[in-house]
Amino acid sequence: MDDRALLAGILDLVDRGQAGDDCAVLPCGDRLLVVTTDMVHEATDFPSGMTEWQMGWMAAAVTISDIAAMGAGPVALLVAAGVDRPARLRPVMEGAAACCRRFGAAIVGGDIDRHRELTVVTTGLGTVDPAKIVRRRGSRPGDLIGITGVPGRAQAALEGYPQFRKHLLEPQPRVAEGIALGVAGATAMMDTSDGLALSLHDLQAVNDCGYAIESGLLPLAAEVPEAEARSLALFGGGDYDLLFTIPGDRFPVPGVEAQIIGRVVRERGVLLDGAPLPARGFAHVWEEG
């Protein structure tokens, strides 16, 4: 059983309409508040050799990326830290604070607990103009499918390409790009942290259309053999880039470096070069029921 199957089993307990986006959305005066929470911990989420500072940075970046994926600007972060050794707390918090500063947010609260395993849960709050918010649902046939950055680099670092190590360990959420894409009229968006293929399937799940991408259009990690780079681009996790759809007359978007990798089609499905693309990517897996 994986985390998606597990989530499906409790969705009835989540407020109707809130599930299925990178953030929950709540009214906040004439703005919308977006809010999201992420748990990361040593055994399953932190690559070996990562410093505490990088763990804190990553914990914050993961959450800020979800805010960026709504076209929103991050405002505040809360950090709940379970630490095995007290001396680890300060560098974790310094990394989280640095990431917040970099993207215009502030740490406003949190909790500290003793824990057998270093565990960091970040909750992020952002705001967005209701006319500029971008959700996962909204793609229309004919829209272009775009992606920021080069997919597969984080996974490449895990598989022995050290030139991508900083990309893996200190991800840079696409905050400015997310906001600009929202202003420009992107119709759907999410981040690619679970990998491109799985993210396309996630968009498919909440839209009544299909996603057809072309392998020849995929940006590929440099200095990696082409077939491997293509596999990493499709199925590798850990990138915090944005996957979006946008009408052709709204693209390119000033200030946003992005590649068009395909097009939204009328018939449901996720296609690579015309053939079904499997829903493989990153998932937490439990071995027993």
Added chain:
Amino acid sequence: MDDRALLAGILDLVDRGQAGDDCAVLPCGDRLLVVTTDMVHEATDFPSGMTEWQMGWMAAAVTISDIAAMGAGPVALLVAAGVDRPARLRPVMEGAAACCRRFGAAIVGGDIDRHRELTVVTTGLGTVDPAKIVRRRGSRPGDLIGITGVPGRAQAALEGYPQFRKHLLEPQPRVAEGIALGVAGATAMMDTSDGLALSLHDLQAVNDCGYAIESGLLPLAAEVPEAEARSLALFGGGDYDLLFTIPGDRFPVPGVEAQIIGRVVRERGVLLDGAPLPARGFAHVWEEG
């Protein structure tokens, strides 16, 4: 080293002005948004014999209590759950959802992760009229010191008094009372989850006055020998009641069952029957640096 000492070492990384209350406070149109996060996990926070449903209820209640302590109404909860066995997730979430429903909030999002130890982090959002918010800072000499409920009952359950077990395992945050106290003009408020003595010291730390309580005014747990009941009332943790200060002409507050246990005095300090009350209570403790 305990969690308070550890917190002191990272306070410079938290947005100035946000530390030292039960919740962070952010602008939200013509309302204020209050937001708080709490980590609970099996080894240190859940009494033995607790069901998963109760763990979920408690995780939600702890957070909703922090919102109540600001005089705010809970709106939304996010739940990040790290689970060792997938079958445990559903009852945890059902307990959290039941607690949310009971107090007018909804679960709007969350995260699921595989974890060696069941770990639940709840983040709560509430809103409050800026004129009705109650912070920890604000007590004035002459104010009455009040408390809802009977302190020490949760700790009594832990120490062998089964009649308080439901109070320990299914805490009822004082949402209606918190809102009513804010409307009535309470000058300072916090919840008593770390125990009454420690909470009085927490108020002391952010106010330029003193807190003088009288042992004869303390409500005591029934069917517990008096000396033990008094000790539990002062130093026992796990109650989710409200400790507040309020001008004498604003008390009693309709709909709020509370006891006056003392008075705010000019000189700094926390006094019990005129003698210093030690700052003992609940804290997470680490054995090494």
